[in-house]
Amino acid sequence: xxxxxxxxxxxxTTAAAKRSADAPAESAADVRERARAIPEAAVARLAxxxxxxxxxxxxxxxxxxxxxxxxxxxxxxxxxRKDLSYVGSYGTRGVGYDVEVLVSxxxxxxxxxxxxxxxxxxxxxxxHALANYGGFPSRGFPVAALxxxxxxxxxxxxxxxxxxxxxxxxxxxxxxxxxxxxxxTPPQAAQAVCDRLVSAGVQCILNFAxxxxxxxxxxxxxxxxxxVEMQILSFHVARRADEAAGDVVNGVGVDGVVIRP
Amino acid sequence: xxxxxxxxxxxxTTAAAKRSADAPAESAADVRERARAIPEAAVARLAxxxxxxxxxxxxxxxxxxxxxxxxxxxxxxxxxRKDLSYVGSYGTRGVGYDVEVLVSxxxxxxxxxxxxxxxxxxxxxxxHALANYGGFPSRGFPVAALxxxxxxxxxxxxxxxxxxxxxxxxxxxxxxxxxxxxxxTPPQAAQAVCDRLVSAGVQCILNFAxxxxxxxxxxxxxxxxxxVEMQILSFHVARRADEAAGDVVNGVGVDGVVIRP
DNA sequence: TACCGCTTGTGAACGGATGCACAAAGTTGA
DNA sequence: TCAACTTTGTGCATCCGTTCACAAGCGGTA
Numbered sequence: 066x067x068x069x070x071x072x073x074x075x076x077x078t079t080a081a082a083k084r085s086a087d088a089p090a091e092s093a094a095d096v097r098e099r100a101r102a103i104p105e106a107a108v109a110r111l112a113x114x115x116x117x118x119x120x121x122x123x124x125x126x127x128x129x130x131x132x133x134x135x136x137x138x139x140x141x142x143x144x145x146r147k148d149l150s151y152v153g154s155y156g157t158r159g160v161g162y163d164v165e166v167l168v169s170x171x172x173x174x175x176x177x178x179x180x181x182x183x184x185x186x187x188x189x190x191x192x193h194a195l196a197n198y199g200g201f202p203s204r205g206f207p208v209a210a211l212x213x214x215x216x217x218x219x220x221x222x223x224x225x226x227x228x229x230x231x232x233x234x235x236x237x238x239x240x241x242x243x244x245x246x247x248x249x250t251p252p253q254a255a256q257a258v259c260d261r262l263v264s265a266g267v268q269c270i271l272n273f274a275x276x277x278x279x280x281x282x283x284x285x286x287x288x289x290x291x292x293v294e295m296q297i298l299s300f301h302v303a304r305r306a307d308e309a310a311g312d313v314v315n316g317v318g319v320d321g322v323v324i325r326p
Numbered sequence: 327x328x329x330x331x332x333x334x335x336x337x338x339t340t341a342a343a344k345r346s347a348d349a350p351a352e353s354a355a356d357v358r359e360r361a362r363a364i365p366e367a368a369v370a371r372l373a374x375x376x377x378x379x380x381x382x383x384x385x386x387x388x389x390x391x392x393x394x395x396x397x398x399x400x401x402x403x404x405x406x407r408k409d410l411s412y413v414g415s416y417g418t419r420g421v422g423y424d425v426e427v428l429v430s431x432x433x434x435x436x437x438x439x440x441x442x443x444x445x446x447x448x449x450x451x452x453x454h455a456l457a458n459y460g461g462f463p464s465r466g467f468p469v470a471a472l473x474x475x476x477x478x479x480x481x482x483x484x485x486x487x488x489x490x491x492x493x494x495x496x497x498x499x500x501x502x503x504x505x506x507x508x509x510x511t512p513p514q515a516a517q518a519v520c521d522r523l524v525s526a527g528v529q530c531i532l533n534f535a536x537x538x539x540x541x542x543x544x545x546x547x548x549x550x551x552x553x554v555e556m557q558i559l560s561f562h563v564a565r566r567a568d569e570a571a572g573d574v575v576n577g578v579g580v581d582g583v584v585i586r587p
Numbered sequence: 588t589a590c591c592g593c594t595t596g597t598g599a600a601c602g603g604a605t606g607c608a609c610a611a612a613g614t615t616g617a
Numbered sequence: 618t619c620a621a622c623t624t625t626g627t628g629c630a631t632c633c634g635t636t637c638a639c640a641a642g643c644g645g646t647a
Contacts, residue, residue: 144606
């Protein structure tokens with residue numbers, strides 16, 4: 066663990082030393098400080114490790130080494146160990162990690178000990194799919210509310226939940242304690258919906274609309290843009306085709322740059 | 327543009343100098359070399375700029391400054407200019423960028439001058455949504471084939487295209503020149519589907535199944551994992567709640583660390 | 588033409604993430 | 618009990634991407 070404070074740090078800095086110095090168990094303050102230091106990229110990978118570990122646990126695996134877990138998660142083992150070190154030191158040298166222990170600690174760090182109710186706004190094709198998507202509730206994200214602007218949809222149950230009109234967004238979100246809003250509307254409507262979610266108190270938004278949302282600083286937005294994903298793939302197709310079509314002789318291309326040695 | 331070669335480079339290295347030294351117009355070799363150097367993160371942003379610029383063009387905007395475009399795309403202007411510099415120097419100092427020129431150059435770099443036919447495998451909720459999603463064809467990614475393992479679905483048209491049985495994946499993909507495969511199957515089936523797509527010659531895959539796919543080096547995979555996105559949001563909820571609940575006095579939390587000054 | 592103000596393009600500094608390599612720490616077996 | 622072996626945790630070096638800051642370049646104006 067790297068110490069991120071400025072100068073004047075005579076304090077003990079390693080996670081292990083800190084734990085034994087402070088208290089036998091980890092204090093809430095420690096969790097808080099560590100959470101602040103975890104890089105975003107590592108958080109995304111932790112979620113992947115968690116999924117893999119859950120699968121392992123179901124298959125009755127009780128212990129796993131960094132090498133095995135890294136292989137299953139598609140990363141190298143050094144990175145995996147560093148990521149896990151952000152969570153804390155819960156491995157046993159010479160043995161590996163206890164799957165259940167690791168699962169519970171990652172869940173704690175990711176905040177999965179609380180329930181996070183989800184509201185989906187925009188019940189079109191994608192909204193339907195999201196409302197019916199089994200991956201959410203099974204991972205602790207119950208879909209608690211659906212909204213659409215079409216009055217004909219109001220009251221119609223989708224995935225077991227009746228659709229509310231978007232005008233009721235504030236009261237319904239408050240009542241059902243929605244903490245995550247999912248925007249699956251056409252792009253033109255996205256910013257307005259976003260504004261309503263924010264004023265309803267929702268601080269985390271997952272946006273499927275191809276629009277850059279403007280939000281206050283305290284709101285966290287993640288976006289999933291399918292067209293952008295496609296275009297990134299397209300870029301790689303093009304790059305690869307260029308390489309293949311290029312004047313490559315004996316593995317050496319333009320400017321004497323070696324291609325794939 | 328940064329020179330990535332090793333030692334002994336007496337050659338001219340800046341993009342501008344190279345262009346004027348080589349030829350009046352940019353050679354294919356230049357495009358190829360530049361494409362190889364563009365960081366992945368920049369590619370993703372270029373796709374966003376492209377979307378914003380297309381919108382601008384529709385509204386009749388002909389010229390735009392880096393500051394304006396950056397604002398609309400949600401990035402800072404320095405980053406935007408650096409990203410555009412990977413594409414080439416097509417701005418006019420003191421004025422800005424010509425919208426149409428920029429659009430065509432970004433499209434060229436992203437490989438959008440070719441057609442990229444898409445196959446969707448797994449016609450469940452998500453598959454339906456993807457098959458009907460208007461954002462693909464409108465951006466140059468026509469959905470050319472649909473596959474499912476359920477024989478009852480075979481022949482049923484979804485979004486105007488009849489579903490094929492997954493056993494026909496090789497012949498249909500070859501015939502319709504599919505270059506991008508989208509996996510929208512349950513997780514258990516994903517790896518098998520992926521293998522079949524790869525052996526059918528598909529080299530780019532967009533994976534919605536929560537599984538880490540194993541593929542040969544020459545295949546490009548991008549994944550969209552909704553549960554992971556949720557968990558990242560959850561992490562931020564938790565971090566924020568911890569900060570708020572923590573023993574924060576006068577904006578100073580544990581260990582004297584200042585919180586949001 | 589010569590100057591002025593504006594905007595681009597890009598070196599250079601910075602910071603964060605990645606990968607390496609090894610000491611520390613634990614287990615197993617004799 | 619001790620030695621050999623395995624695997625973690627992490628300091629360190631490296632690399633990549635972001636940000637800063639400013640010189641170069643262009644249009645407008647007198």
